[in-house]
Amino acid sequence: MHLLGGVEAGGTKFVCAVGTGPDDIRAEIRFNTTTPEENLAQVIRFFQEHHAQTPLAAVGVAAFGPLDPDPSSPTFGYITTTPKPGWAHTDVVGPLREALGVPVGFDSDVNGAALGEHRWGAAQGLDTFVYITVGTGLGGGGMVNGKLMHGLMHPEMGHMQIPHDWDADPYPGFCTYHGDCWEGLACGPAIQDRWQFPAEELPPGHPSWHLEAHYLALGLVNIICLLSPQRIIMGGGVMQQRHLFPKIHEKVRTLLNNYIQKPAITEHIEEYIVPPALGGRAGVLGALALAEAARAGAPSGHQQSAEKS
Amino acid sequence: MHLLGGVEAGGTKFVCAVGTGPDDIRAEIRFNTTTPEENLAQVIRFFQEHHAQTPLAAVGVAAFGPLDPDPSSPTFGYITTTPKPGWAHTDVVGPLREALGVPVGFDSDVNGAALGEHRWGAAQGLDTFVYITVGTGLGGGGMVNGKLMHGLMHPEMGHMQIPHDWDADPYPGFCTYHGDCWEGLACGPAIQDRWQFPAEELPPGHPSWHLEAHYLALGLVNIICLLSPQRIIMGGGVMQQRHLFPKIHEKVRTLLNNYIQKPAITEHIEEYIVPPALGGRAGVLGALALAEAARAGAPSGHQQSAEKS
Numbered sequence: 001m002h003l004l005g006g007v008e009a010g011g012t013k014f015v016c017a018v019g020t021g022p023d024d025i026r027a028e029i030r031f032n033t034t035t036p037e038e039n040l041a042q043v044i045r046f047f048q049e050h051h052a053q054t055p056l057a058a059v060g061v062a063a064f065g066p067l068d069p070d071p072s073s074p075t076f077g078y079i080t081t082t083p084k085p086g087w088a089h090t091d092v093v094g095p096l097r098e099a100l101g102v103p104v105g106f107d108s109d110v111n112g113a114a115l116g117e118h119r120w121g122a123a124q125g126l127d128t129f130v131y132i133t134v135g136t137g138l139g140g141g142g143m144v145n146g147k148l149m150h151g152l153m154h155p156e157m158g159h160m161q162i163p164h165d166w167d168a169d170p171y172p173g174f175c176t177y178h179g180d181c182w183e184g185l186a187c188g189p190a191i192q193d194r195w196q197f198p199a200e201e202l203p204p205g206h207p208s209w210h211l212e213a214h215y216l217a218l219g220l221v222n223i224i225c226l227l228s229p230q231r232i233i234m235g236g237g238v239m240q241q242r243h244l245f246p247k248i249h250e251k252v253r254t255l256l257n258n259y260i261q262k263p264a265i266t267e268h269i270e271e272y273i274v275p276p277a278l279g280g281r282a283g284v285l286g287a288l289a290l291a292e293a294a295r296a297g298a299p300s301g302h303q304q305s306a307e308k309s
Numbered sequence: 310m311h312l313l314g315g316v317e318a319g320g321t322k323f324v325c326a327v328g329t330g331p332d333d334i335r336a337e338i339r340f341n342t343t344t345p346e347e348n349l350a351q352v353i354r355f356f357q358e359h360h361a362q363t364p365l366a367a368v369g370v371a372a373f374g375p376l377d378p379d380p381s382s383p384t385f386g387y388i389t390t391t392p393k394p395g396w397a398h399t400d401v402v403g404p405l406r407e408a409l410g411v412p413v414g415f416d417s418d419v420n421g422a423a424l425g426e427h428r429w430g431a432a433q434g435l436d437t438f439v440y441i442t443v444g445t446g447l448g449g450g451g452m453v454n455g456k457l458m459h460g461l462m463h464p465e466m467g468h469m470q471i472p473h474d475w476d477a478d479p480y481p482g483f484c485t486y487h488g489d490c491w492e493g494l495a496c497g498p499a500i501q502d503r504w505q506f507p508a509e510e511l512p513p514g515h516p517s518w519h520l521e522a523h524y525l526a527l528g529l530v531n532i533i534c535l536l537s538p539q540r541i542i543m544g545g546g547v548m549q550q551r552h553l554f555p556k557i558h559e560k561v562r563t564l565l566n567n568y569i570q571k572p573a574i575t576e577h578i579e580e581y582i583v584p585p586a587l588g589g590r591a592g593v594l595g596a597l598a599l600a601e602a603a604r605a606g607a608p609s610g611h612q613q614s615a616e617k618s
C-alpha cells in the first residue's frame with residue numbers, strides 16, 4: 001500500500017492525516033481555519049515531517065468551495081469565488097505540489113467524502129449516489145455513472161430553491177445570496193438564528209426538528225427526482241441528531257406520494273437515506289481517497305471510476 | 310452506415326422512422342397512442358416492411374415513463390408504473406425483439422432526445438448536460454460524465470418541489486400525485502387549466518408567460534445547483550413560445566444572484582439555456598441514436614460514452 005496524505009480543508013477547521021485507509025491512520029493533526037498563508041504552511045510542515053521518514057505517494061485535498069476541480073483549467077486547484085474572507089482565488093494545489101513534489105488530488109469536501117464512502121463506507125459498489133452534509137453550510141456531492149460529479153463546475157446543492165412554509169416559519173433564511181434557499185432554511189446557523197439557540201442545545205422534542213426534517217426532505221425529494229440516486233448519505237454536525245433520520249424517511253415518502261415505486265424507497269427507505277459509515281471521518285478519509293485517485297492519475301477524481309477498487 | 314429504426318413513443322402520439330441520421334430519414338410514420346396491442350402491432354408492421362427490403366441493424370425506443378431502462382433487470386424494456394390507462398407494466402422491448410430479431414435499445418423519451426442532441430445537435434462534445442421537455446408533461450434527462458442518466462431508475466425531474474407563489478398564483482397545480490410540483494405548475498395542461506385557454510392561444514404579452522418563465526427558471530436553478538450541467542436544452546410544445554427563452558435567461562440569472570460565477574451563466578446564458586438543435590425531431594432522432602447504441606451493445610445507452618462518435 002502507498003502511504004498517502006489527506007487534507008480536509010473546512011470552513012472552520014483543517015484536518016490532515018497520513019495513512020492508507022480507515023484502519024491505518026499513522027498521524028493526524030487539526031487546526032483552525034485562519035489565512036491561506038498560515039494554513040498552507042501548517043499543512044506543508046506536517047506532511048514534510050512524514051515525507052522525510054516515509055515518502056508520501058500523493059496528497060489529496062477535500063476543500064470548502066466554490067473551487068475549481070477541472071484539471072484542464074488554468075485555475076485548477078484553486079478555491080475560487082468563496083465569500084469566506086481572505087480565501088477567494090486561493091491556489092491550494094500549487095504550493096502543496098511545489099513543496100512536496102507529489103501528485104495532489106483536489107475536489108470539494110462533499111465529493112471527497114462521497115469518494116471515501118464509496119471506497120470504504122456506505123456507498124461501496126454503487127455507481128450513482130449522493131453525499132449531503134448539513135453543518136455550517138449545506139452541501140452535496142456524489143457520483144453519477146461511477147464518477148464524481150463535476151460538469152460546468154461542481155454541484156452547489158445547498159442553493160437550490162425549495163418551498164418555504166411562510167405560515168409555519170416566518171424566518172427569512174440565512175443565505176447571503178438567496179435568503180431562503182435550501183441551505184438558507186436548513187443549515188446549522190439557520191437553526192440557531194431562527195430559534196435563538198444553538199442546534200446542539202435544542203432537545204429532540206423541540207418543534208425545530210419537525211421543520212428541519214421537512215426542509216431536508218424537500219431537498220432530498222428534489223435530489224431523488226433529478227438524479228435518481230441509489231442511496232443518499234447524510235452527514236455533518238446537524239445530522240448527529242439521529243432522531244432526524246426517521247422523521248426524514250417519513251416525510252420523503254409522504255412527499256413522493258408513491259410516485260416512484262421502487263422498493264428501495266417504498267419499502268426500505270431506512271437503508272436508502274443513511275448516515276455516513278465513516279462518521280465524522282468521512283471528510284479526511286475522502287481526502288485520502290482523492291490522494292489515491294491522484295496517484296493513479298486522476299487529479300480531481302475526474303477519471304475515478306466505480307470499477308476501480 | 311447501418312440502417313436503424315427509431316420509435317418515439319409519446320403519451321399522445323407515436324413516431325417511427327427508418328434511417329441513419331438527421332440527413333437520411335428514409336421513411337417515417339405517425340399514429341395516435343391508443344393501446345399497447347394496437348400500437349406495438351403498428352410499429353412492428355412498419356419496421357417489418359422495411360426490414361424485408363433492407364435489413365435493420367437495430368431498433369431504438371424512446372418512451373414515456375416511468376419505465377425500466379436497466380438491462381440487468383427482469384422488467385428491462387417495460388413501461389412500468391405509468392398512470393396512463395392501459396399502459397402500466399407493458400413489455401415494449403420483448404415483442405419488438407421477437408418480431409424483428411434485432412437488438413432493441415430502450416430509454417426514456419428525454420434521455421433519447423438528449424442522446425440525439427449529443428450526437429447531432431446542441432450537446433455535441435459535452436459530457437454533462439440536461440434535456441428538458443415542457444409539453445403535456447414536464448420531464449428531463451441527460452448525460453453526466455458522458456453517459457445517460459440512470460441510477461435507481463431514471464430522472465423524474467418534473468416532480469421536484471419548487472416554491473409556489475400562492476399570492477400571484479392561487480392555482481393549485483395539475484399533478485395527480487403532488488399537485489404543485491414543477492410539472493404540476495408549469496406543464497402545458499397546467500397553463501391551460503390555470504388560464505382556461507390552451508397555451509398555444511395565449512398571446513406573448515399575456516401575464517401567463519411571466520409566471521411560466523418564473524416557474525421554469527426555478528426548476529432550472531435547481532438543476533444547475535444539483536448537476537452543474539454544461540448546457541440545458543429545452544424542448545417540447547410549450548417552448549415553441551420562443552419569447553420564453555429571454556425571460557427564462559433573465560430570471561435564472563436573477564435567482565442565482567451571481568452565486569455561480571461562471572461566464573457560461575453570468576455572460577453567455579443565451580448559449581447556456583437553448584432550444585434543441587434538432588427541433589421537434591429530437592425525439593425520433595434520439596430513438597435512432599438509442600438504436601445505434603443498442604447495435605454497439607448498449608441496450609439503454611448504459612454504456613454509451615461521450616467518447617463514442
Ligand SMILES: Nc1ncnc2c1ncn2[C@@H]1O[C@H](COP(=O)(O)OP(=O)(O)O)[C@@H](O)[C@H]1O
Pocket residue numbers: 010011012013134135136137187188189192198199200201236237238239240241
Ligand atoms: N450534535 C449536534 N446537533 C445539532 N447540531 C449540531 C451538532 N453539532 C454541530 N451542530 C451544528 O452543525 C454546525 C457545524 O457543522 P459541522 O458539520 O460540525 O462543521 P462544518 O460544517 O463547519 O464542517 C453548527 O451550526 C452546529 O450548531
Ligand SMILES: Nc1ncnc2c1ncn2[C@@H]1O[C@H](COP(=O)(O)OP(=O)(O)O)[C@@H](O)[C@H]1O
Pocket residue numbers: 319320321322443444445446496497498501507508509510545546547548549550
Ligand atoms: N406553440 C405552442 N405554444 C404553447 N404551448 C404549446 C404549443 N404547442 C403545444 N403546446 C402545448 O404543449 C402541450 C403538448 O406538448 P407536446 O410537446 O406538443 O406533446 P407531448 O408532450 O404530448 O409529446 C399541450 O399542453 C399544448 O397546449
Ligand SMILES: [Zn+2]
Pocket residue numbers: 158159175176177178179181182183184
Ligand atoms: Zn443560497
Ligand SMILES: [Zn+2]
Pocket residue numbers: 467468484485486487488490491492493
Ligand atoms: Zn408531480
